[in-house]
Amino acid sequence: MPFLDLIDGNSMFYKDWGNITGPPVVFSHGWPLNSDNWENQMHFLGNQGYRVIAHDRRGHGRSSQPWTGNDMDTYADDLLQLFVHLNLTDATMVGHSTGGGEVARFLGRHASTDPTLVSKAVLVGAITPVLGAIPSNPSGVPLSVFENDRETIRKQGRAQLFWDLPSGPFFNFDLHPENKSLALIQSWFDQAMQAGLVNVFDCITAFSETDFTEDLKKTDIPVLLIHGGEDKLVPVENTAKKAVKLLKKGSLKVYDGADHGLPNTYAERVNGDLLEFLRS
Template sequence: MPFITTRDGTDIYYKDWGLKSGPVVTFSHGWPLSSDNWEHQMFFLSAKGYRCIAHDRRGHGRSSQPWSGNEMDTYSDDLFQLFEHLDLKDAMMVGHSTGGGEVARFVGRHGTSRVSKAVLISSVPPLMVKTATNPGGLPIEVFDGFRAGLLKDRAQFFLDIPSGPFFGFNREGAQVSQGMIQSWWLQGMTCGFNGAYDCVKALSETDFTEDLKKMDIPVLVLHGDDDQVVPIGASAQMSSKLVPKGTLKVYHGGAHGLPNTEADRVNQDLLEFLES
């Protein structure tokens, strides 16, 4: 399995699919998942001639589980080192949920010299937590509840999330996929415990406002209007206005896990944006 070792000694696992000479698309996954959650998109685009690269964030999946560095600056620096290692250029970056924050912070810290476009799917920017200047955010108690659930019974908590709000399976008439639930659970349980715990703060309390303003490339924002994890009003509707060249596309009735529940539609939207 391919790994890179970062400057602080953390091993980062990555997948590199498709033609090495093809246009590059990178994928940043959500909490507490791994690069496996992008398999539908990576297979689809690789078959279309693109080079698709996805990594397991530090503390997640097959990457190392360091005690430190589980925050957005280091996440984005790890990804930049992967770009340097593979000499990636003119890439379209795609991020889901926490991964969207990683993409925004990557651009905020490292610029767009290696990036041509970006896609934020069900993503956490500009800021998840409610503050005096962000009254539409979620109360800190929501994220305290995440941490409490991890500490009390992580295995059960990681069943409850995909069984309910993540995929919208708690909605009346929803077609529940036990396979999606079990895949989410398996990916979540491979996440290091402290990595999962620390990442809650990273995804909820990091302010990406200034990062978004620096995204001087075309940015496509995809979000479901029934997202129970990252409500659209405090995220996509604001992010799409903060980026200089943003386009918002709303999935009516869409839940948080769009790359899974709306895989075919997401695939087509990514392809159209790539080819535009």
């Protein structure tokens, strides 16, 4: 399995599939998952001639579980090292949820100063521009929601939280029990339990309190936002509908009645929209 040695001594696991000479598509996963969550999209686009790459963010999946660096700046800097290692240019970046924040920070922190790195981006159910109700975003999700998640980890352990989320609000199985898939819940749980405790704990602050407004304003490449209209975890009104207004070349597709886990629950539709955007 390929691992990249990062400059701070940690290691990053990544997948590099598809056509090695094809246009590169780089995927960033959501919290607390790993690159496995993008396998459907990677398999689809790999068979369309693209080079598809996905990493396990530090602290997640098969990557190192460091005590420090569990923040958006470091996530973006780690990803830049992967770009350099694989000599990636003119890439399309695709991020889901927390991974959408990682992509936005990468665009603002690195791609804005080196336009050869990225030509397009897709944000799926992304936390941009701000998820939580911090002072710059008072209408966001109350920070008490995220503190409750941390308290569940403290008192009951992460396993309980990581079973409750996919069983309920992540895929909206609480709203639509007729759609409930134990296999999908188990897959989500298994990925989540590979992550390190301190890493997922600290990442809650990173995804709920980081403001990506300036990153989006700096971005002048085409960006497609895809969001579930019934996303309970990352409400579309406070995220995607605000984010698209900050982008110079943004467009938004809202899947009516859809949940947060679009790469899984709406895989075929996401795949089709990705391919159409890549070919445009």
